Amino acid sequence: QVQLVESGGGLVQAGASLRLSCTASGNTFSRYGMAWFRQAPGKEREFVGAISWSGATTDYADSVKGRFTISRDNAKNTVYLQMNSLKPEDTAVYSCAADLSGWGSRMLDDYDYWGQGTQVTVSS
Secondary structure (H helix, E strand, C coil): CCCEEEECCEEEECCCCEEEEEEECCCCHHHCEEEEEEECCCCCCEEEEEECCCCCCEEECCCCCCCEEEEEEHHHCEEEEEECCCCHHHCEEEEEEEECCCCCCCCHHHCCEECCCEEEEEEC
C-alpha cells in the first residue's frame, strides 16, 4: 500500500505562484509514474500533468502548459507541481496519483493510488 500526502496549497491572488508537493510512503517511489489531477466544484476531475518514473518524460494539459512544471526527486520520494501565473480558473483541489506501470498517463483509471488532495484558491 502506498500513501500519498500532498501539501503546499493555499489562497493566492491571480498571477502568483505556488509549489505543491506530494510525498509517498515506502521505498518503491522511483518505479512509479506520477501525476497531478484537479477537481473544481461541480466539475469532473481533470488531468493536469504527469511525469514518468525517471523524470525523463512529462506531459501537460493544454490549459496549464507553459505555466505549470511537474518534477520529481526520487531520493525524497516526492513529486512537485510548480504553478506560475495562476488564474482564478486554476482554483480546485489538487491531488497526486501514482501509476505502478511507471509511465504516467492522462487517464484516471491508470492510477493505482491517490492522495487526499490540497486546496488551491486563486482570487481575481
